[in-house]
Each structure stands twice: as C-alpha cells, then as structure tokens.
Amino acid sequence: MERKSHIDTFGAVALTAFALHLAFNQVVIKVTAGGFGPVFAAGLRSAGAVLVLMLWMQLRGVSFRIAPQARLWAVASGALFAFEFMCMYTALDLTTVSRSSVIFYSMPVWLALASTVLIPDERLTRRKVLGLALAMAGVALALSDRSTGNASWAGDLLALAAALSWAGIALLVRVTPLADVPPEHQLMSQVLISAPILLLLAPFAGDLLRDVAPIHIAGMAFQIIGVASLGFLVWFWLMKRYPANSVASFSFISPVASVIFGWLLLGEQIGASVWIALGLVTAGITLINRR
Numbered sequence: 123m124e125r126k127s128h129i130d131t132f133g134a135v136a137l138t139a140f141a142l143h144l145a146f147n148q149v150v151i152k153v154t155a156g157g158f159g160p161v162f163a164a165g166l167r168s169a170g171a172v173l174v175l176m177l178w179m180q181l182r183g184v185s186f187r188i189a190p191q192a193r194l195w196a197v198a199s200g201a202l203f204a205f206e207f208m209c210m211y212t213a214l215d216l217t218t219v220s221r222s223s224v225i226f227y228s229m230p231v232w233l234a235l236a237s238t239v240l241i242p243d244e245r246l247t248r249r250k251v252l253g254l255a256l257a258m259a260g261v262a263l264a265l266s267d268r269s270t271g272n273a274s275w276a277g278d279l280l281a282l283a284a285a286l287s288w289a290g291i292a293l294l295v296r297v298t299p300l301a302d303v304p305p306e307h308q309l310m311s312q313v314l315i316s317a318p319i320l321l322l323l324a325p326f327a328g329d330l331l332r333d334v335a336p337i338h339i340a341g342m343a344f345q346i347i348g349v350a351s352l353g354f355l356v357w358f359w360l361m362k363r364y365p366a367n368s369v370a371s372f373s374f375i376s377p378v379a380s381v382i383f384g385w386l387l388l389g390e391q392i393g394a395s396v397w398i399a400l401g402l403v404t405a406g407i408t409l410i411n412r413r
Contacts, residue, residue, distance in 0.1 A: 161324040161328070309358070
C-alpha cells in the first residue's frame with residue numbers, strides 16, 4: 123500500500139469520522155453501564171473482540187504467530203490494556219462523559235513527557251513545553267472543578283489512570299520489539315490477554331449484570347465490532363497510509379466531540395470550568411502534535 127506524504131480529502135474525512143466514532147463510544151459505554159457492571163462489560167468487550175479478530179484473521183489468512191522476542195512485551199501490553207479499560211469503564215460509571223473525556227484524552231501529554239525521557243530522538247521544544255503546560259493546566263482545572271453534583275474524585279482519578287495506561291501502551295509499541303509486530307497481532311494480543319484478566323476480576327469489582335435491556339446489548343455489540351476489533355483495524359490502516367504526526371493532529375477532535383455528545387445525548391450539565399479545561403487540553407494536544 124502506497125504511503126501518502128500528506129492528508130488528502132479521503133484521509134481527513136476518515137480521520138474525522140473515526141475521532142467522532144471514538145467520542146460517541148464514550149456515550150455508548152456510559153449507557154451500556156445500565157445493563158452491565160463496568161469491569162464485566164470491559165471483559166465482555168475484549169472477549170467478543172477476540173472472536174471477531176480471529177474470524178477476520180482467518181478469512182484474511184493472517185498468521186496468529188507473534189515473534190518470540192515480542193511475546194513478553196505483548197503480555198505487558200495486554201495487562202496495561204486490561205488496566206486501562208477497567209479504569210475507563212469504572213470512571214464512566216462514576217462520573218460524566220464530559221469530565222472523564224477531558225482527562226482521558228490528555229494521553230498525548232503523558233506520552234510526550236515519557237518520550238522525552240525514554241526516546242533519545244524526542245526533545246522538548248518551546249512549542250511542546252507550551253503545549254504540555256496548557257494541557258496539564260486543563261487537566262488540573264478539570265480535576266479541581268467540583269461545581270456539579272456528578273463530580274467524582276474516584277471517577278476523575280480513574281480516568282487519569284486510564285490515560286496513563288494508554289500512554290504506556292503507546293510507548294511500548296514505540297520502544298520495544300512490539301514496534302515490528304503487525305497491527306493485527308498487537309490488537310489481538312491486547313484483547314486476548316485482557317479478556318480473562320477482566321472477566322476474572324469482574325466478580326470482585328461489583329455487580330456483573332444490572333437491568334439488561336436490548337439497548338445495552340446493542341451497545342455492547344457496537345463496542346465489540348465497531349470499536350474494539352474492526353474499528354481499531356481501520357485506525358491501524360489509516361496509521362499505515364498517512365504520516366503519523368498528521369494522523370495524531372486529529373486527536374483533538376475526540377475530547378471536544380465527547381463533551382458535546384455528553385451534553386446533547388445525555389443532558390449532562392457542563393460548567394464553564396470544564397469548557398475552559400477542554401480548550402486548554404485541546405490547544406495543548408494540538409501544539410504537542412504539530413511538526
């Protein structure tokens with residue numbers, strides 16, 4: 123497949139659509155929590171994604187074998203993936219989509235900070251320092267805002283832990299032998315390892331089933347097929363087709379759209395400080411990702 127040197131019209135539309143897709147998924151997770159306990163839901167999502175990916179790889183003739191030197195790192199990636207979504211699903215069960223999204227999508231901030239320490243070629247420019255400062259100020263403002271009754275310290279801190287875990291996975295893919303593993307294998311290892319971890323922990327993390335209704339089952343199917351398996355395969359395909367820094371520049375759309383979706387679809391009350399925090403995080407991510 124020919125790699126583009128810039129984002130064309132198709133790429134811009136596809137990346138925008140995918141960012142909106144991820145933002146909408148935050149609302150779906152929140153709604154699905156009405157039928158499934160958060161950790162059990164995360165485990166079901168990973169287990170379902172394993173089946174979808176196995177079928178897809180079988181039909182495409184993709185080998186299931188991972189290079190021996192990458193297997194230990196694949197296990198670490200899967201464990202981080204389990205922790206990330208245990209935190210993320212629980213955060214969305216405790217707090218609003220808008221609050222958790224502002225904090226969760228600060229991931230590029232923590233990745234940029236870690237990269238400057240662990241990757242020799244990465245250095246902090248003035249623009250990146252300004253971006254980091256703005257984004258971190260936004261996260262701090264979001265954490266400090268207690269103006270609504272839906273604010274939850276536990277939910278906010280779990281969303282932050284999820285963001286840090288996500289950054290850890292991205293870092294593993296950059297600095298370990300996982301960098302040479304095909305995207306399908308990376309994704310399969312994450313869902314395959316996280317599924318049993320989450321399902322085993324679920325009984326100790328609260329209720330498994332709540333008031334299950336068709337909307338909750340539909341939401342789970344959307345997460346399995348539309349996000350955790352085929353959705354991320356599309357993302358990996360876009361990453362291979364277009365420059366990574368250009369793809370990353372679209373990451374600011376998801377937190378903005380998540381806040382708007384939470385407001386429009388769930389009727390969440392969003393205080394002025396959350397909008398300001400969102401603006402700071404968005405501006406910071408944009409500066410960090412610019413080249």
